[in-house]
Amino acid sequence: MKKAIFASIALLVSTSTFANENTGCGLGNQVIQNQDSVLKQVLAVTTNGTIGNQTFGITSGTVGCTKPAAFVSNDKANSFVADNMDTLAMDISNGKGESVDTLATLLNVEDKATFKAKLQNNFAKIYSSSDVTSAQVIENIVAVAG
Amino acid sequence: MTQVLIKKGALQKGIILFVVLLFSFVAEAKTKTKNMVATQIPEIILEKIHSNKLYNAPQWQRLLHYKNGKSEIDDPKFFFSAEGKFNLEAELKASIEKLINDKSDDEKSTLCYYPSRSYWILNQLPELEKIITAPNCKGLKKELAALDAKRATLILASAHINSPASAFGHTFLRLDASEDTPLVSYAVNYAAQTKETNGIIYAYQGLFGGYGGRYSIEPYSKKIKTYSDLEQRDIWEYPLDLTQAELDKLILHIFEIRHFYADYYFTSENCSYNLLWLIDIAKEGVATNSGELVKQFKYKAIPIDTLRAVADAGLVKESVYRPSKRKKMLQKIKAIKNSPKAIRFAKSHDYDLNALTGLSKKQKANALELATLLLQTDHSDAKIAKKEYLGHFLTLLNARSELGDIESSDIKQPFAPVKSHLSTKMSLSYGSDDDAILRMKVAYHDIYDNESGYVPGAYINFFDTAFKYKDNELKLDEINLLDIRSYAIQDPIFKPISWQVALGGKRNLDDSLDPYFQVGAGVTLGNETLFSYATVTPAFYIRNESQQSISANVGLIYNPSSSLKTGLLGKKEWLTDDNELLEIEPFITYSVSKTTALNLRYRHTEMNDDVKDEAILSLFWYF
Numbered sequence: 001m002k003k004a005i006f007a008s009i010a011l012l013v014s015t016s017t018f019a020n021e022n023t024g025c026g027l028g029n030q031v032i033q034n035q036d037s038v039l040k041q042v043l044a045v046t047t048n049g050t051i052g053n054q055t056f057g058i059t060s061g062t063v064g065c066t067k068p069a070a071f072v073s074n075d076k077a078n079s080f081v082a083d084n085m086d087t088l089a090m091d092i093s094n095g096k097g098e099s100v101d102t103l104a105t106l107l108n109v110e111d112k113a114t115f116k117a118k119l120q121n122n123f124a125k126i127y128s129s130s131d132v133t134s135a136q137v138i139e140n141i142v143a144v145a146g
Numbered sequence: 147m148t149q150v151l152i153k154k155g156a157l158q159k160g161i162i163l164f165v166v167l168l169f170s171f172v173a174e175a176k177t178k179t180k181n182m183v184a185t186q187i188p189e190i191i192l193e194k195i196h197s198n199k200l201y202n203a204p205q206w207q208r209l210l211h212y213k214n215g216k217s218e219i220d221d222p223k224f225f226f227s228a229e230g231k232f233n234l235e236a237e238l239k240a241s242i243e244k245l246i247n248d249k250s251d252d253e254k255s256t257l258c259y260y261p262s263r264s265y266w267i268l269n270q271l272p273e274l275e276k277i278i279t280a281p282n283c284k285g286l287k288k289e290l291a292a293l294d295a296k297r298a299t300l301i302l303a304s305a306h307i308n309s310p311a312s313a314f315g316h317t318f319l320r321l322d323a324s325e326d327t328p329l330v331s332y333a334v335n336y337a338a339q340t341k342e343t344n345g346i347i348y349a350y351q352g353l354f355g356g357y358g359g360r361y362s363i364e365p366y367s368k369k370i371k372t373y374s375d376l377e378q379r380d381i382w383e384y385p386l387d388l389t390q391a392e393l394d395k396l397i398l399h400i401f402e403i404r405h406f407y408a409d410y411y412f413t414s415e416n417c418s419y420n421l422l423w424l425i426d427i428a429k430e431g432v433a434t435n436s437g438e439l440v441k442q443f444k445y446k447a448i449p450i451d452t453l454r455a456v457a458d459a460g461l462v463k464e465s466v467y468r469p470s471k472r473k474k475m476l477q478k479i480k481a482i483k484n485s486p487k488a489i490r491f492a493k494s495h496d497y498d499l500n501a502l503t504g505l506s507k508k509q510k511a512n513a514l515e516l517a518t519l520l521l522q523t524d525h526s527d528a529k530i531a532k533k534e535y536l537g538h539f540l541t542l543l544n545a546r547s548e549l550g551d552i553e554s555s556d557i558k559q560p561f562a563p564v565k566s567h568l569s570t571k572m573s574l575s576y577g578s579d580d581d582a583i584l585r586m587k588v589a590y591h592d593i594y595d596n597e598s599g600y601v602p603g604a605y606i607n608f609f610d611t612a613f614k615y616k617d618n619e620l621k622l623d624e625i626n627l628l629d630i631r632s633y634a635i636q637d638p639i640f641k642p643i644s645w646q647v648a649l650g651g652k653r654n655l656d657d658s659l660d661p662y663f664q665v666g667a668g669v670t671l672g673n674e675t676l677f678s679y680a681t682v683t684p685a686f687y688i689r690n691e692s693q694q695s696i697s698a699n700v701g702l703i704y705n706p707s708s709s710l711k712t713g714l715l716g717k718k719e720w721l722t723d724d725n726e727l728l729e730i731e732p733f734i735t736y737s738v739s740k741t742t743a744l745n746l747r748y749r750h751t752e753m754n755d756d757v758k759d760e761a762i763l764s765l766f767w768y769f
Contacts, residue, residue, distance in 0.1 A: 027539070028525065028532045080330050083367050086539070090518060093543035094511075095551045102329045123547030130536035 025065035082134035095120035221406035258283035262402035358407030378472035396428035419447035488513035566599025568768035575764035581616035603633035626650035
């Protein structure tokens with residue numbers, strides 16, 4: 001069943017006009033803007049969200065990423081981590097923040113304070129290298145939070 | 147799969163009904179034989195349509211975005227009838243006929259492709275259920291299930307500190323599966339569809355409807371990255387007070403209207419205005435005591451004004467403030483400003499952790515967190531390669547995690563934009579020179595207006611016209627087509643350049659009204675409460691003997707409270723005909739409410755040796 005859902009979502013994405021700049025499985029995938037020129041700085045170029053190409057991506061960040069091992073089968077949590085790798089890393093290291101709270105909720109964690117403390121204490125184990133993938137991060141989190 | 151999802155509680159009640167309805171049709175369809183001749187609408191249904199004048203139903207009009215005698219949708223594919231854009235009755239009948247005759251079973255079949263109107267028609271005319279072939283709408287169902295919306299939230303991205311394109315803010319909707327996890331919600335955005343990067347062409351096309359506007363959906367976390375992290379804009383979130391049934395109508399409409407475009411107009415049929423259609427459709431006009439939302443906006447729809455209209459209709463209860471990354475950085479600076487060493491480390495870019503020895507835990511933690519945020523900014527500004535970024539990123543985070551939990555204070559919520567002064571202004575002034583001035587400004591916020599809820603120092607004015615009455619004579623005194631002053635405050639992290647541009651007509655020395663254009667740049671320092679600017683501004687006048695000038699402008703603005711603003715403005719202008727002009731003007735503005743304010747200014751002018759002093763008292767009325 002899970003596979004079927006996953007396949008259908010994948011299909012949905014490939015058929016929609018989804019502007020895919022970054023599938024975001026790993027760290028360091030934030031949007032890059034080049035604002036070096038003085039003119040650009042003066043005008044602080046922004047589209048203000050009023051300009052764009054239509055995206056209809058009710059999609060998950062896990063598309064195109066490896067899925068975590070079977071014991072963590074939570075699509076929402078998977079795609080959340082894939083979409084927010086850097087922000088989550090910062091919140092885990094700080095021991096607090098909206099993204100780590102969100103992850104706790106998505107994983108149905110009851111004792112959030114302990115969860116956050118455990119994750120913070122084991123930051124180096126969770127974000128084990130700069131090549132770490134979102135699937136590994138989830139697996140590491142589950143292993144650490146036990 | 148539908149079964150599984152329902153068990154999970156993933157489908158909303160209203161949608162379930164709709165989907166069950168779809169399934170009941172499938173069984174019916176199988177018993178039907180193929181009929182190539184187009185079936186007419188049965189007499190009994192036609193009678194019902196006519197006797198109820200169903201085609202005039204307000205909700206049918208809303209579903210077609212019908213206003214002032216025509217639909218605002220410009221995509222011909224939206225209509226089944228050739229006259230559908232103008233004729234409600236023809237479009238209703240054509241839609242019903244299409245529903246009856248469409249036997250296809252794919253995502254493009256009428257019911258799946260036009261779910262919003264189909265849902266409404268079937269609710270109004272349940273008799274149709276027996277005679278239409280219902281497709282499976284697999285894709286639609288999957289999308290609805292993935293969305294799993296339980297709440298809609300109206301989002302305001304406030305103005306970017308130094309950008310006229312964003313000065314009016316931006317609004318979009320967010321669909322929440324749970325109120326606890328907005329970061330996994332989806333954002334519904336209405337935007338002009340173009341890849342145009344030339345600002346002038348874009349502005350022109352945008353003003354005159356040259357682009358098609360469409361709704362799109364993407365993860366909210368992506369929006370936060372753009373607005374909050376990249377553009378340093380505060381975000382305000384206003385959960386809408388909608389029942390699940392109302393929310394379902396809104397969502398089905400998004401899934402229909404996404405296929406079609408409407409000509410996009412910057413000033414009227416824009417991003418914010420088109421969200422109002424969604425809310426009007428959800429509410430069916432009820433509970434909005436001031437009438438339908440879209441009808442409150444005729445020639446201009448400024449995002450903050452549309453948000454106010456929604457709030458005034460009683461549709462929002464509380465608000466959530468999401469500070470920009472810049473505000474987070476400034477707060478960390480505040481926490482360690484007593485330690486130059488910590489600040490130095492954060493801004494050093496060499497990430498040598500030994501530099502932190504001797505600092506307290508709190509100073510270390512804040513220095514590391516600030517350094518991480520700055521590092522991210524460098525990365526997104528393409529000042530540092532990804533590989534290098536990742537190395538430093540993990541070093542900093544590892545060091546921070548070892549310090550454990552450190553107490554931090556919340557960022558103070560600024561004055562809510564929704565409570566700020568309204569955007570159109572009329573003012574009546576009396577001057578001690580025994581003259582009276584009537585001034586009318588279409589939009590938006592000038593240097594004399596109260597800053598609360600606006601970005602301090604960002605002044606933008608459109609169509610500001612003044613008439614002067616003196617010596618029994620009324621005449622046009624001044625007309626400013628466009629006047630933008632972006633006194634962007636520099637802080638320890640960001641160093642924006644202040645600039646200004648203005649275009650209009652001004653009375654000159656000989657009292658003739660001359661067109662002028664001026665542009666300038668400078669620096670602004672301070673904070674949101676107290677700041678000062680200095681700019682240099684060349685100006686070009688068009689008159690008989692062409693006369694140019696260059697001026698030096700300085701100003702000091704002080705906002706002691708949310709209702710009081712004071713300032714001291716100075717200008718020295720050198721004209722090409724060797725004349726010199728000096729203006730010094732202290733002023734004070736007191737806001738009585740978001741619609742009324744009082745302003746007193748004292749203007750000292752020296753033109754060569756000619757000295758003039760005048761006190762002017764004004765009443766500002768905002769609407």
